[in-house]
Amino acid sequence: MAGCLVLATSCGAAPPAERVAASTPDKPPVVANPVTTAPTKSPEPVKPTGDAINVHKVRWTKATPVSKNKKVKLTWWSGVAPCTVLDRVKVKETAKRVTITLYEGTGPKAANVACIMIAVEKTTTVKLKKALGTRKIVDGAKP
DSSP, X not given: OHHHHHHHHHTTOSOGGGOBOOOBTTBOOOBOOHHHHSOOSSOEEOOOOSOOEEEEEEOOSEXXXXXXXXXXXXXXXXXXXXXXXXXXXXXXXXXXXXXXXXXXXXXXXXXXXXXXXXXXEEEEEEEOSSOOTTOEEEETTOO
16 A cells, blocks of 8 residues: 555656656666757748858758848758858849859867757848849759
8 A cells, every 4th residue: 555655646746847758777768858849930040150161052941032122031951050050142143033052061169069960940131232123033052
């Protein structure tokens, strides 16, 4: 009976974020933490750093004209900083199209940092020389 009393009083004692799954000697306990597992609701705004290493082109997923078509807001999937940072954005404007290329790389502060592999949606806004008008927006990272 004493064992039943201990079992009954220990159930539900810890708040949900601190409950630990059953563990065995070969399987460590798992702690649920809703703060670190909750997805981000909106893209993280970033600005080019200009000092990344191992720079490469990155495809964006969305381009939205803003500010009376004088700017373009770009959205793309990336990694966490400082392991993955926006190095620069190249904009090439012609009469028929605006080609925008994102370049990402590793930040210089990531030398001795453990980088987690998680996708982060990021956004940045670029200014055009003249309003977009009827010109087409093209991703410069697409082959």
